[in-house]
Amino acid sequence: MYYLWVFLIGGFICTLGQVLIIYTNITSARILVTFVIIGVLLEAFGIFDPISAFAKAGINVPIIGFGASLAKGAISAVESKGLLGAFTGGLEATAGGIAAAIFFAFIFSLIFKSKTKS
Amino acid sequence: MYTNQTVIFKNKPVIIGSYSIVGPKEWKGNFGPYFNYVMKDDCFGEKSYEKAEMKMLKTAIVGAIEDAKIKASDVNLLLSGDLLNQIISSSYAARDFDFAFLGLFGACSTMAESMAVAASIIDGKEFDTIVCSTGSHFSTAERQFRFPLELGNQRPPTSQWTVTGAGACVISSKGVGPRITMATFGKVIDFGVNDVNDMGAAMAPAAMDTMLAHFRDTKTTPDDYDLIVTGDLGKLGSEILIDLMEDQGIKLGLNYNDCGQMYYTRNQNTFSGGSGCGCSATVLNSFIMKKLRSGEYKKVLFMPTGALMSTTATQQGETIPGVCHAIVLECDESVKNIKISQTSNRNVKNKKEEKTNRTSISKSNEKNIKSNRLN
């Protein structure tokens, strides 16, 4: 049953992105940046976890989740390591995703070639 | 208050040969049957799209020289340009030829720019035979001006599709063929448009300015031409141009059209139409040249527009300036008196031939279609 929530909330967040594309004409890089910052802010104000409890992948899969784990990592690392945590925490928490994206991009760019559109 | 921008050629340089080469998507478009050569795929047997663009230009130049039935050693000068940084396609294509090279950059207006310069040099009797060429490639332009090909983004409704194609023509002081009688060099005009996805709107004011200058300098009206054709304003841009000209008191009638707007069929998902150097170059060197040779068009005003933008400038907040150069092409004396009824008969016959051509290409895509010259 919670898949319905996942679908609705995930779909809603993506539609917000599409609204931004249509009405402000911004490029995909700016959309990603906007949503990452939204994620960081949601986590900083403690709103992310209550939503995540019932939306699950609906909010973790959109790039908002990436922003939230950056903030979450920074906050928890600050608690254990102090100032150093503010530097290391964010990337530590998201290192898996970033490394995966870099690694797969590297491998696939060696194998495949970009094709023209038609 | 006004300075003269138009050159009227006394010796009327002749276009003795022309050649066009396009990609598969362009072949499926409205001008499909008129092109000389269709590439099997966008790579053209090369490793990268940039290399394919160089090869395309080279093929077009060789084809035009062959079509003119002259030797390569007769050519004095090559005038060429394209959209890439440092116009690499043109200069790299030129290194394989044994004649002088002059690189031009007029963005999508390069075809008219090169022809106007060539005609001026020939009219001054300095050189005898000059080759003009230009081309563009969708994939190279997309990478340079927009995003990587595989990025999953949507194209806005005002965006245009860069034509994959190259055109070349040989201009000479003597011979038979369409003649260049006048050329109007355009000013750089900027009306403050900064949307990179809306090139038509950025270039329309430049087209208006050059058109006004042309009509003023030559004392002609739109009715004096069988066809007035702009380069790649697209659907939106050509509508804007019609409005702008109306504001200036000149009505563009049915004889006005735009290459970009006509280029693709409606279901090819190109939104506002075709763009790029290749757009006007391939249409001029196939469709328009054929009609001029047969005498169906007597007098054509060809005025491609170019958006002189770079990603660096637009990212720094600059607006997009446009430029437009116009040339007047007239058919040869020998076909000037052909009556329209006769040509329309010929037209039907041509269409049948085109149909057979079309099927023959579908059998082997990479087949050279010789344009059937009537004289």
Place this chain on the structure above:
Amino acid sequence: MDKSMDIKKRNEMYNNYVQAKIPKTKAWPSLFYSFLVGGIICCIGQGINDLILLWFPNMAEQSAWAYTLIVLIFIASFLTGIGVYDKIGKFAGGGSIVPITGFSNSITSPALEYKHEGIIYGICVKMFTIAGPVIVSGVVASFIVGLIYLFI
């Protein structure tokens, strides 16, 4: 001075005119598709997460999410490589940009595009032309948040 004011006014008028002239497309279909595709991608993510927890019941929730994202990134990267992701994107717009798969696509697509410039100057240098700002802004924002938490 007078003339520059004139040009400014002319440009403003022209831009307003162009804005009015731009064909208005219907927004609803694209909004619907982005909702649909975005929802489906999130559901796939949830499915992967559930499967991981089913097979490895002892895994911490945090690590399960990390694995989920890695799998999604792998799928998106592969689809980009075989030239399918841009077709989904053309159809779905925001639906395929906003999920983490869009992030993966924006790293893989420039890597593919600049392959011909070589491994170092092509793939490695250009990989972050689109996704770079995401990491930079995310890291800067998370650092600021961490700093604020340090002082309160």
